[in-house]
Amino acid sequence: MGSVEGNESAGIAARIITHLHASAREARVADVRIGLGYTAVMLADDRLGVAYTFREEAKGCCSVFDALRPLVGRAVSDVLHLLESPDPIAAGVGLACANALLNRDEDRFMGGDVLDHLDLRSGDHVGMVGDFRPLVAKIQKRVRSLSVFERVGHPSGILRPREEAEDALPRCHVALITATSIVNHTIDRLLRAASECREVAVLGASTPLLPEAFAGEQVTMLSGVVVKDPHEVLRVISEGGGMRLFSPHVRKVSLRTFSSL
Numbered sequence: 001m002g003s004v005e006g007n008e009s010a011g012i013a014a015r016i017i018t019h020l021h022a023s024a025r026e027a028r029v030a031d032v033r034i035g036l037g038y039t040a041v042m043l044a045d046d047r048l049g050v051a052y053t054f055r056e057e058a059k060g061c062c063s064v065f066d067a068l069r070p071l072v073g074r075a076v077s078d079v080l081h082l083l084e085s086p087d088p089i090a091a092g093v094g095l096a097c098a099n100a101l102l103n104r105d106e107d108r109f110m111g112g113d114v115l116d117h118l119d120l121r122s123g124d125h126v127g128m129v130g131d132f133r134p135l136v137a138k139i140q141k142r143v144r145s146l147s148v149f150e151r152v153g154h155p156s157g158i159l160r161p162r163e164e165a166e167d168a169l170p171r172c173h174v175a176l177i178t179a180t181s182i183v184n185h186t187i188d189r190l191l192r193a194a195s196e197c198r199e200v201a202v203l204g205a206s207t208p209l210l211p212e213a214f215a216g217e218q219v220t221m222l223s224g225v226v227v228k229d230p231h232e233v234l235r236v237i238s239e240g241g242g243m244r245l246f247s248p249h250v251r252k253v254s255l256r257t258f259s260s261l
Contacts, residue, residue: 011188013083013091015213020101024077027101032071032093033234034064037242038205039089040234041096043076048230049099050237050246051206052180054088065089076101083182091183098208105226109209109253114223115139117254119199120174127169127197129162129190130178130204143174169193179206179224191217205243205250211257219257225250 010018031042036055042048058064067082067090068074076097083094110117115138120126124143128135131150136158139146148158149165160168166189169175175194179202181187187202194200195218202214207224214222227233229249236246 011185012182012191012213012217013094013185013187015215016095016098016182016208016210017080017083019210019212020080020098021077023101024080024097025075027076029071029074029076029079029097031234032096033238034089034093035237036240038237038246039092039096040237041079041093041100042230042234043100046230047100047103048227048233049096049101049103050225050227050233051092051095051099052178052183052204053092054180054183057088057184059087059089065093067093086185088184091185095179095183095206095208098210099206099224102209103227105251105253109226109255111251111253113252114201114203114221114254115142117221117223117256118174118201124173124198125171126174126176127165127172127194128176129165129169130176130180131159132176132178132203135176147172165190166193170196172197174199174201176201176203178202179204179208182206182208191219194218201254209253209255211255214257221254221256223252223254226253 028044030044033040038050039053040050079097082090085091120142126143126146128148131148149160149162152159175197200219201221203223205225227250232249233246
């Protein structure tokens with residue numbers, strides 16, 4: 001395992017693993033749920049992390065996860081390395097594992113809606129990778145334009161095919177990038193495309209609140225969740241629920257990595 005300093009040119013997934021490797025060696029996995037909406041990993045000390053499940057890309061028939069068995073009781077350092085898997089189901093387990101290690105509330109976290117903390121201006125062109133529907137109307141009231149890049153076949157209103165994001169982000173002032181891009185390994189290309197943006201936020205319940213992993217990137221804010229009631233979140237995910245249903249059991253938090261210009 002390379003040093004943190006020597007890993008600065010590596011991708012985001014590799015940096016997350018490097019920064020968490022030491023703490024992961026001492027932790028054990030207590031439970032894993034690969035739900036239809038989210039994946040959850042619980043550690044032996046009841047810390048819980050979540051990550052999006054790319055269920056549309058699940059391979060196999062009866063079994064959709066064959067990367068590493070058994071998971072329960074295994075050292076977290078073993079499971080964390082799944083984050084680099086090309087299989088998005090396995091990578092989701094790895095990211096949920098990372099988020100479990102990071103699940104702690106800190107004084108530096110800002111509570112409330114991410115839009116309370118972003119520097120949005122009336123002349124801004126905003127690119128949103130991932131359809132965060134509850135944010136759309138609020139953003140549109142504050143900026144010149146908003147384009148949402150999602151997995152759609154054809155443009156429809158503000159929705160654009162996700163493949164257009166890398167060409168469009170260099171022309172944006174603000175980029176909002178879903179943390180699920182860490183799971184499907186598109187985050188590095190998206191961050192390069194957004195390198196000239198004034199504000200770049202990585203957001204969603206999958207977001208690892210680890211600014212060190214984004215050092216050297218134009219990421220000004222991380223916005224994710226701290227799980228307050230891990231057993232309730234585990235239950236919701238087991239029942240096929242997502243963020244809307246487990247939101248009463250988490251705290252939405254944001255963390256500014258550095259100030260926008």
